[in-house]
Amino acid sequence: MKDYAAEVDLVTCIRCGICIELCPEAFGWSATGFVVVRESEGRPECLEEAIKNCPADCIRER
Structure with a gap:
């Protein structure tokens, strides 16, 4: 379970993969080529970096 x-937002995501490159602990590719949020123990330290560097500004932390 993730903490x-x-x-x-898959509508605005341009599937560039920067989030996956910067924070593979939090993001990955689905079998259909979309970005998915991965389950992990605790909040990955790299999450903020991925959010800040997303060119489509489509990642949100709730």
């Missing part, structure tokens, strides 16, 4: 809540 943080992040979501990716």
Whole structure:
């Protein structure tokens, strides 16, 4: 179970993969090529960096 809540707006996501590159603990690819939020123990330290560097500004932390 994850201790943080992040979501990716798939309508605005351009699937560039920067979030996955910067924070693979929190993000990954689905089988259909969309970004998914991964389950992890605790909030990954890299999450804020991925949010700040998203060119589509489509990642939110709740």
